[in-house]
Amino acid sequence: MSDPTLALQDRAAPEGTCYGCGSTHPSGLHIKSYWDDAGEQVIARMPSNPEFVGWPGLVYGGYIAMLVDCHSNWAAMAFHYRAEGREPGTLPKIDCVTGHLGVSYRKPTPMGVELTLKAWVEGEVARKSRVICEVWAGDVLTVSADSIFVRVDTAALAQQAAKA
Amino acid sequence: MSDPTLALQDRAAPEGTCYGCGSTHPSGLHIKSYWDDAGEQVIARMPSNPEFVGWPGLVYGGYIAMLVDCHSNWAAMAFHYRAEGREPGTLPKIDCVTGHLGVSYRKPTPMGVELTLKAWVEGEVARKSRVICEVWAGDVLTVSADSIFVRVDTAALAQQAAKA
Numbered sequence: 001m002s003d004p005t006l007a008l009q010d011r012a013a014p015e016g017t018c019y020g021c022g023s024t025h026p027s028g029l030h031i032k033s034y035w036d037d038a039g040e041q042v043i044a045r046m047p048s049n050p051e052f053v054g055w056p057g058l059v060y061g062g063y064i065a066m067l068v069d070c071h072s073n074w075a076a077m078a079f080h081y082r083a084e085g086r087e088p089g090t091l092p093k094i095d096c097v098t099g100h101l102g103v104s105y106r107k108p109t110p111m112g113v114e115l116t117l118k119a120w121v122e123g124e125v126a127r128k129s130r131v132i133c134e135v136w137a138g139d140v141l142t143v144s145a146d147s148i149f150v151r152v153d154t155a156a157l158a159q160q161a162a163k164a
Numbered sequence: 165m166s167d168p169t170l171a172l173q174d175r176a177a178p179e180g181t182c183y184g185c186g187s188t189h190p191s192g193l194h195i196k197s198y199w200d201d202a203g204e205q206v207i208a209r210m211p212s213n214p215e216f217v218g219w220p221g222l223v224y225g226g227y228i229a230m231l232v233d234c235h236s237n238w239a240a241m242a243f244h245y246r247a248e249g250r251e252p253g254t255l256p257k258i259d260c261v262t263g264h265l266g267v268s269y270r271k272p273t274p275m276g277v278e279l280t281l282k283a284w285v286e287g288e289v290a291r292k293s294r295v296i297c298e299v300w301a302g303d304v305l306t307v308s309a310d311s312i313f314v315r316v317d318t319a320a321l322a323q324q325a326a327k328a
Contacts, residue, residue: 062233066226101267
């Protein structure tokens with residue numbers, strides 16, 4: 001069983017290549033997602049990153065979209081593992097991909113404040129699962145997202161990549 | 165009048181700081197958007213960028229979300245300038261921000277193929293405008309987006325940034 005103090009990414013996909021959340025990406029964002037203590041939400045904390053600026057003094061919305069995309073997907077996968085009564089890192093591996101990313105920008109997100117992402121599956125954990133994700137800048141909710149993540153077959157994905 | 169052979173970003177916001185589309189960002193994506201010859205769609209072309217990998221061999225969906233976000237916003241602003249009968253780069257400056265970003269991933273986007281983004285305002289050019297954006301990997305439509313961009317007052321934005 002994988003170490004439950006590690007991030008979901010390091011437990012279930014330590015070989016991950018993704019720019020947003022891959023543990024092995026040399027220059028990526030290395031988003032790390034964890035179950036909260038109550039087992040209700042999946043949480044990620046990210047420092048403000050001055051490179052990802054939009055307007056002066058404001059975080060770039062596209063950066064927030066990347067955080068929401070990867071973190072919401074990890075929430076979907078965490079809920080799938082739990083629905084099967086298994087720990088992340090056990091086999092067979094569970095993989096999801098983004099079907100639809102829906103991000104609503106409610107307020108400007110200020111630079112220089114730690115971002116907290118809170119995500120959970122709303123409704124059924126199924127082949128297509130709906131994930132709600134909130135982005136908090138300190139104690140201000142600046143972005144909310146409503147997205148769909150699709151469970152996929154890993155071998156089929158690898159084949160798609162090989163054909164690409 | 166600004167040089168019509170330049171990108172919209174360089175005509176209307178040569179001082180732009182945005183990671184995605186700001187002309188002055190030192191390490192950003194420098195997305196460049198142009199009216200097509202028919203004046204119907206706004207087009208951007210981006211090379212494949214191996215840094216922004218998702219699964220091995222596939223483009224990271226969060227990278228595509230960044231491209232869609234900035235390019236769709238530039239389409240909104242281009243339609244606003246045209247609706248006012250003005251060239252981009254004339255004053256007063258027109259600014260929009262993302263209200264909602266909606267990105268549907270229809271097929272995997274292969275690495276190593278040039279991406280073409282095609283965007284246009286669907287319906288009324290208004291304070292809130294709906295922008296459709298397609299992402300083509302070569303001649304394959306891999307992503308479509310349906311988003312809302314909100315026209316804002318530049319001075320108010322600067323004030324928000326100063327307070328942040």
